[in-house]
Amino acid sequence: MPEPAEAEARRRFVSAGLEVLELGAGEAELAVIEAVDSLYGGLLQRLLEAELDGVEPEPGEDLSRAPRTLELR
Amino acid sequence: MSLLDRPLREQAEAIAGGDADPGELLDAALARIEERNPAVNAIVETFPEESRRMLAEAPRGPLFGVPVAIKDEWPLPWRAERLGAAQHLGPEPSAGESGPYMALRDAGAVVVGIANMHEYGAGSTGHVSAYGPARNPWDTERCPGGSSSGPGAAVAARLVSGAVGADGVGSIRYPAAYCGLTGLKPTFGRSTMLGHHVPQTTTIVSGPLCRDAADCRLLGGVLFGEVLAGSEPSGLRIGVVPGELWEDCDPQVNAACTAAVEALRQAGDGTVAELDFEGREHVLIASILVGQTEELGEVTPARIAGLTDEASLVARALLRYRMLIPAAAMSKASRVRTLVRRSLAEAFEHVDLLAWPTVAAPAPLLDNPTVELPSGAYPADYVNPRQGGVANLAGVPAISVPVGRSSDGLPIALQLIAAWGRDELLIDAAEALERATDRVWVDAAPPLAG
Numbered sequence: 001m002p003e004p005a006e007a008e009a010r011r012r013f014v015s016a017g018l019e020v021l022e023l024g025a026g027e028a029e030l031a032v033i034e035a036v037d038s039l040y041g042g043l044l045q046r047l048l049e050a051e052l053d054g055v056e057p058e059p060g061e062d063l064s065r066a067p068r069t070l071e072l073r
Numbered sequence: 074m075s076l077l078d079r080p081l082r083e084q085a086e087a088i089a090g091g092d093a094d095p096g097e098l099l100d101a102a103l104a105r106i107e108e109r110n111p112a113v114n115a116i117v118e119t120f121p122e123e124s125r126r127m128l129a130e131a132p133r134g135p136l137f138g139v140p141v142a143i144k145d146e147w148p149l150p151w152r153a154e155r156l157g158a159a160q161h162l163g164p165e166p167s168a169g170e171s172g173p174y175m176a177l178r179d180a181g182a183v184v185v186g187i188a189n190m191h192e193y194g195a196g197s198t199g200h201v202s203a204y205g206p207a208r209n210p211w212d213t214e215r216c217p218g219g220s221s222s223g224p225g226a227a228v229a230a231r232l233v234s235g236a237v238g239a240d241g242v243g244s245i246r247y248p249a250a251y252c253g254l255t256g257l258k259p260t261f262g263r264s265t266m267l268g269h270h271v272p273q274t275t276t277i278v279s280g281p282l283c284r285d286a287a288d289c290r291l292l293g294g295v296l297f298g299e300v301l302a303g304s305e306p307s308g309l310r311i312g313v314v315p316g317e318l319w320e321d322c323d324p325q326v327n328a329a330c331t332a333a334v335e336a337l338r339q340a341g342d343g344t345v346a347e348l349d350f351e352g353r354e355h356v357l358i359a360s361i362l363v364g365q366t367e368e369l370g371e372v373t374p375a376r377i378a379g380l381t382d383e384a385s386l387v388a389r390a391l392l393r394y395r396m397l398i399p400a401a402a403m404s405k406a407s408r409v410r411t412l413v414r415r416s417l418a419e420a421f422e423h424v425d426l427l428a429w430p431t432v433a434a435p436a437p438l439l440d441n442p443t444v445e446l447p448s449g450a451y452p453a454d455y456v457n458p459r460q461g462g463v464a465n466l467a468g469v470p471a472i473s474v475p476v477g478r479s480s481d482g483l484p485i486a487l488q489l490i491a492a493w494g495r496d497e498l499l500i501d502a503a504e505a506l507e508r509a510t511d512r513v514w515v516d517a518a519p520p521l522a523g
Contacts, residue, residue, distance in 0.1 A: 014250040017397040019338060025393055029232035039455050043358035044402055050407040058415075063468030064262035065274050066418040066493050067411070 010037055077101050078522075079383055081139060081235040085485070086110035088138040095128055095138025095183070099491040102185050106232050112213055112521060115187035115226035116394060117204040117452050123151050127183045136295060137181030142188040142227045146220075147279075148268050149184065156270070157190040157220070159203040161490040163270065163371030170234035172265030173237045173296060180295040188236055189209040190224025192388055195365060197247045197457035198442045201385050206439055209251055210519040215436040216453065218248030222320060224282045225252040228439035231522040234284055235292045239269070241277035243431075243461025244362040246473040246488060249282055250431035253475045253484030253517065255280045255503060257289045260493050261468035266295040276364045276465040285515040286474070286503035293496065306501045307420040309343035314350065323434040326522045329477030329485040330430045333506060337428075340509035341502075348424055353463075354410045359406040359413075360462025366395060366403065389463060414467045421492035426502060428489050432457055433472040437485035462488055472499040474506055477513040486516070 199222025207222035221238030247323025249256025265419035281292035464471035
């Protein structure tokens, strides 16, 4: 669960974001969004903070096959 | 025993051998649906005239005269898909010949009904649908799994012996696990996807939900457009991934799956080794980000705002939340995908299969779809992608095999994952596991179908 200050910041982010999109949300919808964000917000934040600089792009990614770089190794 | 209670292949053999009349089997399936479906809400629509027309025109293929169900995710010539939803997010869908429909038709099968699904395919439980939730035949107060909830409940309730589902973040394997079935998520791109409403998908595949592995071989082969050869696996090298995929599971699930891995090792004179892959800590969020945003290209704020309360509250809220996901997160998820694919490719140089529980706990209650795990209580929808998402993220095939029963009598399932294109190995391994456990888990019928 996020800290209270973080939770409040995320609540403001959601409200402001929806306002920018001119996408209204009722109290019930906001409550569900808050509950979902309390589960996934931390994972999302950790993903954003992840150091993935060393992961080189996969040329010609083909999900039906193993990564090409490994096949050509 | 009614032929309806026999596996798909035995139905096909009986008809091909002249021992059964396909018209009578179709009538029996329609009558069974009428009688038993109200308890499980697995089939949301039948169309006897179209089914009889399919039978009348059916070629003598491998599924000649066999009734099957298809998830509400695929258009038919007489019916557009509705995705378990009352309102569409994108353009109005139209009726047509989808790939799975054509594959079934060309194999001689008869589509007998449309199977329920979790609304918009956006859940792993099946407890939300415009048709009302499908119910688990093992306990109708519990979730059948999703998003292919109807295919799972229909096969487990013995309404049909095989159904076509779709799997974008585990959506075939969760219902297979909750309902005690065998469900195959094929290698990405190997099964037909023609006519799907997300044509640009990089995660979703069509696939079979059946009573056992041999039926998955048959129905999977039809969807692949090829014969899936079988062989006896020997010297199987099984990789067991450390950490939460095993440890943060219901203890009964962990015990049954551990015993199943050992049974499979012994059956194939194989080995079991601990083996990890990189990026695992981000798989849950990355698979959701990739899998659940592929169709956002057709979604606009106005379309979301236009959803009425005919769409579920959760769907209306989740769609709003998805519109706020930072672009950087999608880019990061893509990097995680690359990392996981490379790491899995290396892993599959050392092992043939990776194994862990399909779902961390047995089917939760429909009115409270949460699961109790060693680390706490969570919505099943939150935990399930941790177990199932990696196969979609990487494109590799995976199969869910029933391997036990909880103290509540609910099915427990093991997931096996193989390298790209090795779908046949998964089916071979599932069959070996069935033999090693005397088929006790695949032949069991829920009380409702007993």
